[in-house]
Amino acid sequence: MTESRTDRDPESVSRFVEHFAAQLVEAGMARMPSRVFAALLASDTGTLTSAELGEQLRISPAAVSGAVRYLAQVHMVSREREPGSRRERYRVHSDQWYEALTNREAIIKRWEEALREGVAGLGADTPAGRRLAETLDFFEFIEKDVAEMMERWRTYREQKYQRP
Amino acid sequence: MTESRTDRDPESVSRFVEHFAAQLVEAGMARMPSRVFAALLASDTGTLTSAELGEQLRISPAAVSGAVRYLAQVHMVSREREPGSRRERYRVHSDQWYEALTNREAIIKRWEEALREGVAGLGADTPAGRRLAETLDFFEFIEKDVAEMMERWRTYREQKYQRP
DNA sequence: CCTTAACTTCACAAATTTCTGAAAGAAGCG
DNA sequence: CGCTTCTTTCAGAAATTTGTGAAGTTAAGG
Structure with a gap:
């Protein structure tokens, strides 16, 4: 049965x-x-x-x-x-799952803000300031890239599951 | 002074x-x-x-x-x-920072494992099983993509900071 | 309106986590 | 080898977090 x-x-x-x-x-x-x-x-x-x-x-x-x-x-x-x-x-929703991941954006934004203040406070021309600036650069880079990645996933998903 | x-x-x-x-x-x-x-x-x-x-x-x-x-x-x-x-x-090291992010891989791997077991236990042909399978699909997708993203960052960084 | 089902908020007890001081454990240096 | 300096481990005190019961709030249905 x-x-x-x-x-x-x-x-x-x-x-x-x-x-x-x-x-x-x-x-x-x-x-x-x-x-x-x-x-x-x-x-x-x-x-x-x-x-x-x-x-x-x-x-x-x-x-x-x-x-x-x-x-x-x-x-x-x-x-x-x-x-x-x-x-x-x-x-x-199955797609809220990854929207939640995208929401990490908010956290990263605050990290970036703290880093920016750090660069200003310590001086962009100091060794520490340069380190912070490069870290900031990294976050800005992946932030943009993650957005594109989500776009690719949506495309892939629509095509695979026939459901926009 | x-x-x-x-x-x-x-x-x-x-x-x-x-x-x-x-x-x-x-x-x-x-x-x-x-x-x-x-x-x-x-x-x-x-x-x-x-x-x-x-x-x-x-x-x-x-x-x-x-x-x-x-x-x-x-x-x-x-x-x-x-x-x-x-x-x-x-x-x-400024580059350990993002290598650590990559280490999230280990966590995601365990999520995937748990999801796979879930699909098997609940049945791939049940509504819940299908939901888990699609979630699994998402993780597999981004896992691959994140690796590529890190590669792009390395390239960008080398070029910008002249430091491999 | 009043009753009642359902969810939320709140104060507190229990469990867990965090940080410390003290003691034990390495490792250089004479 | 033993002294000294630095780090780690460990037991416990303090602080925080977590989950509950009970009271409070909201809204459906008579």
């Missing part, structure tokens, strides 16, 4: 969720957001309600709330309201 | 160090490694001894040791022994 979509092996799901979340944690993301994101990735529809997340991950509504607030802020998850209900659903 | 290289305005140095370190912390790096790295970036020669770091940042030798152990592990700093001394010097 073939399994319906709703009773997929919870064991397999949980194994993936915890394993993938562990990798995200190792990369610096907090635990609850990592677990919630992984659970959404592994869901059938790409959406889960707050209650489903709490039950599946064995965490309190408060923990779900905190995790989702963070994920929404960095654009890895979006929130939807089911019409005619007070349930909220959280959704992962 | 013009300042010698050794008595640059400590105020400016400190301002840059703490400001830049704060940005690194925000990006997920621990505080001491962030401060130590920033101090090295802002040093004249790109090298500092353990004692100099401790004094400048007002931290214990133990803290320096821990921070440097981490930085060396992720290849953001290398250790050198001054010949004929038991002093150790820590150095930041």
Whole structure:
């Protein structure tokens, strides 16, 4: 007998969720957001309600709330309201995943700003100032290049998955 | 009167160090490694001894040791022994900076592995399995592209700074 | 309107991380 | 070889972070 979509092996799901979340944690993301994101990735529809997340991950509504607030802020998850209900659903779009990566831009921008101030403060003609300037140069270079890379990915993806 | 290289305005140095370190912390790096790295970036020669770091940042030798152990592990700093001394010097090469970024490869590799297992466990023909597969596809794509990007940077840099 | 389901916020307890001082461990130099 | 200087390790105190229960807020549905 073939399994319906709703009773997929919870064991397999949980194994993936915890394993993938562990990798995200190792990369610096907090635990609850990592677990919630992984659970959404592994869901059938790409959406889960707050209650489903709490039950599946064995965490309190408060923990779900905190995790989702963070994920929404960095654009890895979006929130939807089911019409005619007070349930909220959280959704992962497969393409938000890399938009989130692009959002590293904001971080890099601040690094660049700090470096610029450093060059000014220490003097562009000092050894340290030159080092900072070259570092800044590197960030400016990759920033531009990353944008182009994302463009290439979009092209590749549209062509491969026939879905703009 | 013009300042010698050794008595640059400590105020400016400190301002840059703490400001830049704060940005690194925000990006997920621990505080001491962030401060130590920033101090090295802002040093004249790109090298500092353990004692100099401790004094400048007002931290214990133990803290320096821990921070440097981490930085060396992720290849953001290398250790050198001054010949004929038991002093150790820590150095930041301007090009280790981006080699460290490349080291993100290791992290991405583990993500890919976890995703592959997920696809296998959930079934490549399920909605969730397809979502994971596309995410995996994305990582494989950018992994290749990042390598090429670093190559372009090296070329650009050599040409601009006349220093292979 | 009032009730009730659902999410959020808040204060706190628990767990974890961070940094230090003290002691132990290398390595130059006489 | 032993003294001295520098670095590392380790146990623990202090600070921070994390997750919870409980109270508070919002909005659907009668």
